[in-house]
Amino acid sequence: MIKIKVLKIKLPLSTSDRTLLKAYLSKNEKDNLPKTGSKNYDISLAGKGISKLFISEFLRIPISRMVIGKTNLGKPYLKKPNNGNYDFYISHSGDYLAIAISNKGEIGVDVELFREFD
Numbered sequence: 001m002i003k004i005k006v007l008k009i010k011l012p013l014s015t016s017d018r019t020l021l022k023a024y025l026s027k028n029e030k031d032n033l034p035k036t037g038s039k040n041y042d043i044s045l046a047g048k049g050i051s052k053l054f055i056s057e058f059l060r061i062p063i064s065r066m067v068i069g070k071t072n073l074g075k076p077y078l079k080k081p082n083n084g085n086y087d088f089y090i091s092h093s094g095d096y097l098a099i100a101i102s103n104k105g106e107i108g109v110d111v112e113l114f115r116e117f118d
Contacts, residue, residue, distance in 0.1 A: 001104070002101070005100075006096065006111060007097045013042040048068070050099065051090050052066060076090060
């Protein structure tokens with residue numbers, strides 16, 4: 001099965017949204033977020049937190065049992081539980097967030113905000 005969600009995130013995040021999303025992250029995941037207040041902080045936090053919710057629903061497991069790792073190239077992967085069949089990908093542009101998950105092998109997704117140029 002493959003599932004893809006594309007969401008528009010209301011930025012900047014409210015204090016309560018930040019608190020809720022941070023509660024889904026491990027200490028290591030929180031430590032690896034961009035600096036608080038930086039341009040990408042809110043969308044990165046939303047991407048990590050919402051992706052854990054999405055994966056949790058897909059796998060029907062509690063978020064507390066999940067560990068997200070990163071490959072040497074920086075691609076996130078499901079470290080725990082790891083049966084080798086699940087792959088997911090996160091992409092963001094502007095205030096849009098795309099998350100894809102598959103139990104059929106590798107998956108990728110890209111979202112790009114189009115801007116007009118004069």
